[in-house]
Amino acid sequence: MPDHEGASCLLAAAERDLKAISNMLDAEKFPDEIYGLLAQQSVEKALKAWLTFCDREVPRTHNLRLLLVLLTQAGETVAKEWRLIDLTAFAVQFRYEAYEFADARLDRQAILEQVDELFQRVKNILGNTAAATLCPDQNSNTAPQSTA
Helix, strand or coil, rough: CCCHHHHHHHHHHHHHHHHHHHHHCCCCCCCCHHHHHHHHHHHHHHHHHHHHCCCCCCCCCHHHHHHHHHHCCCCCCCCHHHHHHHHHHHCCCCCCCCCCCCCCCCCCHHHHHHHHHHHHHHHHHCCCCCCHHHCCCHHHHHHHCCCC
C-alpha cells in the first residue's frame, strides 16, 4: 500500500527547495553551487516522494540516475526527468568544490522550469493532495488534541 503521508512529506520538502531556487535566479547573489545543490535536492526529494508513493524502497542516495532507474523498474515513465541527472554533481562533487563553468553559467530559469514541471507531475501523481494536509506540521509547538 502506498505511503501517502511519507510521499506527501517528501514532496513538501521538495517544494521548500523549489521555492528557494525560485528566489535565487540572480547569479551575482547566489553561487551556482548553492543554486545547483538546492535544485538537486528538490529533484531528489520529488523522485523519492514518487518512489514512496509507488510503494518502493527509497535508498539513501543523492544519485538521481539511480532514482530514475528505480522508478523505471517500478513501471513509471520518466523520459523527461532524465534531463535533470546532471544536477547530481551538485549534491556530491560541487557540494565541496567550486563549480567550473566551462562554457556558461547554469541556465537557472530553464532548471527552475524543469524542476517545477517535475514537482507538478509528482503532485498530480499523488492525487493533488496538498502536502501540508497529509504531512504533520513539524514546526508546530502544540501537541495533537485528545478526543477522549
